Amino acid sequence: MANIDFGGTIEEVITSEEFTLQRAREVLENETVAVLGYGVQGPGQALNMRDNGIAVIVGQREGTASWDKAVADGFVPGKTLLSIEEAARKATVIQYLLSDAGQVAMWPTIKDCLNEGDALYFSHGFGIVYREQTGIVPPENVDVILAAPKGSGTTVRTNFLDGSGINSSFAVHQDFTGRAKDRTLALGIAIGSGYLFPTTFEKEVHSDLTGERGVLMGCLAGVMEAQYNVLRKNGHSPSEAFNETVEELTQSLIRLVAQNGMDWMYANCSTTAQRGALDWAPRFREAVAPVFEQLYESVITGEETRRTLTCNSAADYREKLDAELKAIHDSEMWRAGAAVRALRPENRRK
C-alpha cells in the first residue's frame, strides 16, 4: 500500500509496484476465472487478464452479438467460451459482469453454481447493496469482492493496450477464505488497473450511480445541449454552436485538464476567458447543486435502482435504449458533430 495525500486526506492505494503482476499470477495460478457477460466490461477485463497470463473462460448466452464478439476475440466455444451456467459451475472466481438487471435475472441460476471457497466478483456494488430489490444475497461460504474500473470497459482495453490503464476501486464485502483481499487485488491488477483505491460496496455504488447520471454522462449531455440550443436560438450556425460546445472541449481544453488540472487549462486560455469563467463557474455550481442533491437522494433511497431495474428488466429494454440513443444521434446537434468530426485532419486523410 502506498500512502497518498489526496488534497490533505491520506489514503492508501495499491499500484503494480506494491502488488506486482507476478504476484497476481501467483495468487490466481490455481483459480479458474470466469467472466460472465461479454458486453462492455467483460471483453476489456477478460482480454486484459488473458494477455496477463490468467486462465480465463467466458460465460455468455449463445446466439447473441456478445457471443459472436467473444468468438471473434479468440474464445473457443466449448473450451473457453461456455454458457453462463457452465462457466459459473467450472469457475472458482465468478466475475459477475452481466448487466446489473441481467445479474438479477440470472441470480437464481448463478447462486446454485457457487461452491464453498469460490469468489463472487463484481465491478459495481449495485446487486449486493440494493439486495432488497435485487435479491442477490450470496451464501456465507464464498468470498464477495469488487474491483470497479473507473471508466468504460472499452477504455479498460484500449488504455491497457496503450500501456496505461484505467484505475479501479476495490472492496471486500465478505471474506470466507481469508484470501479475499489478495484475490481482489490480484484480479484488480490482472484486469489492467493503473492503480487500485479502497472503497466499500456502498460507497462505490452511491458514487458511481451519481457520477454517471451527473458530470460523467447525464449532466454533461444536458449542459452541452443547453448551451448549443441557446447559441442556435440566437442565430449561431450549427458548426459554430457545436465547435463552441463540444469540439473545443474534447479536442483541446479537457485534454489540458487531464494533463495538469483545471487551473492549468484556465492558464492556457486567454485572460478574457479566465475572468469570465472564474465569474460564471460559481453561478453554474449554485444552479446545479440542488439537482445534484436531488440526484444523490434518489440514489441513496434506492429510487435510481428501482428505475433501472424496472426499465432494464423489460424484454424490449435494448430496443428502447437504442431508440433513445438514435434520437441523440439523429439530432441536429450530433449530426453537426458528425460533420465536424469528419473535418478533423486525421479523418480527412482516411
Ligand SMILES: NC(=O)C1=CN([C@@H]2O[C@H](COP(=O)(O)OP(=O)(O)OC[C@H]3O[C@@H](n4cnc5c(N)ncnc54)[C@H](O)[C@@H]3O)[C@@H](O)[C@H]2O)C=CC1
Ligand atoms: N459498461 C462499463 O464500462 C462499466 C460497467 N460496470 C459494471 O460492470 C457490469 C457489466 O456492465 P456492462 O458490461 O456494461 O453490461 P452490459 O449491459 O453490456 O451487459 C453485459 C452482458 O450481459 C448480458 N445480459 C444482459 N441481460 C441479461 C440477462 N437477463 N440474462 C443474461 N445475460 C444478460 C448482455 O447480453 C451482455 O452481453 C455491471 O455491473 C456494470 O455496472 C462497471 C464499470 C464500467
Ligand SMILES: CC(=O)[C@](C)(O)C(=O)O
Ligand atoms: C463507465 C462507467 O464507469 C459507468 C459510467 O459507471 C458505467 O458504464 O456504468
Ligand SMILES: [Mg+2]
Ligand atoms: Mg463508473
Ligand SMILES: [Mg+2]
Ligand atoms: Mg456505472
